[in-house]
Amino acid sequence: MSTEFLSKIGKSFLKKLDYFGGVCGLFVYAIWETLAGSRKGRKIIRQIIKNQILFTGYNALPIISIISLLLGIVIIVQSVTQLIQIGAENLIGQILIITMVRELGPILTAIIITGRSGTAIATEIGNMMVSHEVEALEAMGIDTLKYIMFPRLIGSIISTICLTIYFATVGIIGGFFVASFQLNIPLHRFFAFLFSAMTMTDLIVSILKSSVFGAIIATISVYHGFKIRLSSTEVPMATTRAVVNSLIYVFTFNGIITILFYI
């Protein structure tokens, strides 16, 4: 009984290792093929990167704005009442930096991008696989890793970094509105709290996290899209797997990066 249980655990671990290896292989191979391979097609690839940034980054601005603004407001509303009682209003800056820049900013941006773009990427590629478009590209001598994977990877990384910065900025603005109305904290004092709490490490960690999350979302979504073989009924299942696995990896790497930098 116990050997059977151990065997199941072992098999499950090997399956996960195989999956991780596949995703990492796709990531490395796509970058290698594009940078070390033929220079052909760069103009088209640049255009696809721009389109990806437009979809993943620019088109996500409204939802990011709403969520970050409301989050900034809620965080300050919730914390201000407590801070006033203990006379620690100067901690407003620290709270906003921890939530908006270090932790919630990158992770919530990644969740939004997974929901919007990760699903779109997995579905699009899945449908391309079913309708033989990917095969058709290869038949034309077009490297699909270079044409499909690489632009989505780069587009997703750039968009996630920009949206995370935007998320933090809007969230801090929301926080400022509440702070100025509820606590009568003037702009210069608010920013003095903020900048005294912010370190270079916070900025580096935020950008590092967002670039890693962008890479995770794009790679996993493309991976599951490419895995579809036979029918369109596989597409929604692959999309679900792409979302679930993206989130698992995003949260795992968030933990790893936080531990590496702050412990």
Place this chain on the structure above:
Amino acid sequence: MKKQNIVLKVENLNFNYTPGSSYILSDVSLEIYKGEFIIIVGPRGEGKSTFLKIISGLILPEEGNVFYDGVNLKGIFKKELMEIHQRTGFVFQDSALISNMNVFNNLALPLRYHEIMPEEKITEEVNKMITIINMENHRFHLPAFLSMGQRKMVALARALITQPETIFYDEPIANLDDNSRNIIVKLMTEAYNKGVTSVVITHEIDKFLGFADRIIEIKDRTIANIKNLKIDRSPETIDQKR
């Protein structure tokens, strides 16, 4: 037939999609000569499309070898395989046009990606091809707005536009109206007359009997019969055609 004319060689090919399961294709060997027009026939589900994808390099075999122009497709670098794909064309059974690109961009895609010519020349070539397939009014339509026949014509035009030396056709005229069928057969004939090696899976062999070189029957997972319709495939004949 002279040996130096061989463009495609298949050696003891065995293939299955799932390792351990029974073979879809078993012990298949074949040589295809430069400039030949080959018709592949056989019952449905006998692995004809899989065979076409294997000899075109879209699927790599686990057992056996496929040589294109003397190069073994098994084990070559992806870059080299892509270079071979650039020299060949493939017309898919379901057209496989890029769904988010209009007719013009579908045709321009291989030319743009491979940077074969400047953009003005690409526009000129694509417009010329659109006129040939009689789709001037559909230039900016997405594939979803085209009929099956129109999609097949665009797929064929996309394969022809790079002027490949070999084209693989998977059921190019199946389920089409007479007009589309005639245009496609005409284009295929013209390509063949220019010396393009053509390998065609079709159930409508009568449309090609006038000029086909060989009919290959795939049955019971292997080549069951090869029927020679012509014998003169000398290099001089090929050169004259080119």
